[in-house]
Amino acid sequence: MFSLDRSTLTEYLIEHRRRNPEATGEFNALILQVAQACKAISRAVAHGTLAGVLGGQGSTNVQGEEQKKLDVLADEIFLRATHWGGDLAGMVSEENEAPIPLPASDQRGKYLLAFDPLDGSSNIDVNVAVGSIFSILRAPIPGADATEPDFLQPGTRQVAAGYAIYGPSTMLVLTVGNGVAGFTLDPIIGEFYLTHPDIRVPETTREFAINASNARFWESPVRRYVDECLAGRTGPRGADFNMRWIASLVAETHRILMRGGVFLYPRDRKDPARPGRLRLLYECNPVGFIVEQAGGRASTGVRPVLEVQPEALHQRIGFVFGSREEVERIERYHRERRPDDDLPEQPLFHSRSLFRDAELSQ
Numbered sequence: 491m492f493s494l495d496r497s498t499l500t501e502y503l504i505e506h507r508r509r510n511p512e513a514t515g516e517f518n519a520l521i522l523q524v525a526q527a528c529k530a531i532s533r534a535v536a537h538g539t540l541a542g543v544l545g546g547q548g549s550t551n552v553q554g555e556e557q558k559k560l561d562v563l564a565d566e567i568f569l570r571a572t573h574w575g576g577d578l579a580g581m582v583s584e585e586n587e588a589p590i591p592l593p594a595s596d597q598r599g600k601y602l603l604a605f606d607p608l609d610g611s612s613n614i615d616v617n618v619a620v621g622s623i624f625s626i627l628r629a630p631i632p633g634a635d636a637t638e639p640d641f642l643q644p645g646t647r648q649v650a651a652g653y654a655i656y657g658p659s660t661m662l663v664l665t666v667g668n669g670v671a672g673f674t675l676d677p678i679i680g681e682f683y684l685t686h687p688d689i690r691v692p693e694t695t696r697e698f699a700i701n702a703s704n705a706r707f708w709e710s711p712v713r714r715y716v717d718e719c720l721a722g723r724t725g726p727r728g729a730d731f732n733m734r735w736i737a738s739l740v741a742e743t744h745r746i747l748m749r750g751g752v753f754l755y756p757r758d759r760k761d762p763a764r765p766g767r768l769r770l771l772y773e774c775n776p777v778g779f780i781v782e783q784a785g786g787r788a789s790t791g792v793r794p795v796l797e798v799q800p801e802a803l804h805q806r807i808g809f810v811f812g813s814r815e816e817v818e819r820i821e822r823y824h825r826e827r828r829p830d831d832d833l834p835e836q837p838l839f840h841s842r843s844l845f846r847d848a849e850l851s852q
């Protein structure tokens with residue numbers, strides 16, 4: 491019915507290829523394989539208990555996090571949908587410590603895929619939106635097996651990034667470096683249709699998202715920003731703010747793309763071994779690329795997240811993104827921070843400690 495009036499994802503990609511006459515079609519094939527994986531995961535998510543896919547797997551992943559059955563299934567689906575196509579030189583997933591070996595017999599392609607097969611896992615069992623996130627880079631040596639250092643490229647080098655959100659409807663949101671487009675899945679026909687051709691993040695907002703249970707670990711610029719929002723109309727911002735926290739990065743990203751807002755999972759003092767909660771390669775970089783392509787801003791709080799040189803596959807980092815004006819304000823608060831604002835009584839975080847020097851430069 492209505493969907494036949496719209497372009498499909500395949501048609502959108504063919505159009506993209508027309509604008510790049512040197513393209514071989516490998517890139518389009520890879521995106522369509524990823525989209526196929528997202529359709530399969532969407533189906534599993536939608537069937538929930540009926541498909542026996544809810545609940546814990548009884549294992550932990552490389553990050554020491556409890557794996558849900560759907561984490562493991564979604565990882566397997568992503569792998570099967572993409573690894574045999576010959577378009578990849580390597581792939582990295584949240585659920586696997588090292589790059590995933592590609593099948594021995596297959597040729598190697600020119601792209602690298604980094605993905606979070608199921609994001610927002612803590613929401614699966616309570617039937618709240620979850621998603622998948624992916625980032626595509628060029629392999630430094632096309633045609634050969636990629637090794638870990640090959641994936642450690644700043645987000646500015648991404649050639650494409652996207653996410654699927656499994657909510658009341660399933661959507662695929664994609665950037666190939668030319669703006670952001672959103673596709674809605676017709677679950678009966680099994681096709682993604684272009685429903686949101688040019689997504690733009692509104693520049694201003696009165697809505698913020700942060701996990702306030704971490705408030706006691708926040709650094710002073712973040713406390714300042716949140717305090718000012720909470721002070722409302724009579725505070726320094728002169729306006730009332732709304733707050734949201736879904737605990738699903740994909741769902742928060744989607745809300746911000748649709749109606750504006752700002753998201754913070756900042757670097758904090760909860761665990762010095764974990765500078766931030768979210769992972770750079772397959773959470774912050776793809777979301778950052780999408781948000782910037784939609785006219786928003788993505789930052790560590792101090793500098794553009796896409797400019798950070800990754801040091802490890804599963805590296806975590808502070809992440810702030812959304813409506814440009816708010817993110818710039820948070821960056822300004824970081825610049826205005828006085829060196830002794832943050833817990834001088836804790837030596838590890840003192841202004842002259844190694845940790846603190848590293849923090850100020852990031």
Ligand SMILES: O=P(O)(O)OC[C@H]1O[C@](O)(COP(=O)(O)O)[C@@H](O)[C@@H]1O
Pocket residue numbers: 555584606608609610611612701737738739740755767
């Ligand atoms: O539980 P917290 O600390 O609020 O963290 C929520 C964050 O963790 C995540 O769920 C991490 O993703 P995974 O589910 O892929 O591990 C993000 O989606 C979300 O923003």
Ligand SMILES: [Mg+2]
Pocket residue numbers: 606608609610739773
């Ligand atoms: Mg995640």
Ligand SMILES: [Mg+2]
Pocket residue numbers: 561584606607608609610611
């Ligand atoms: Mg995940």
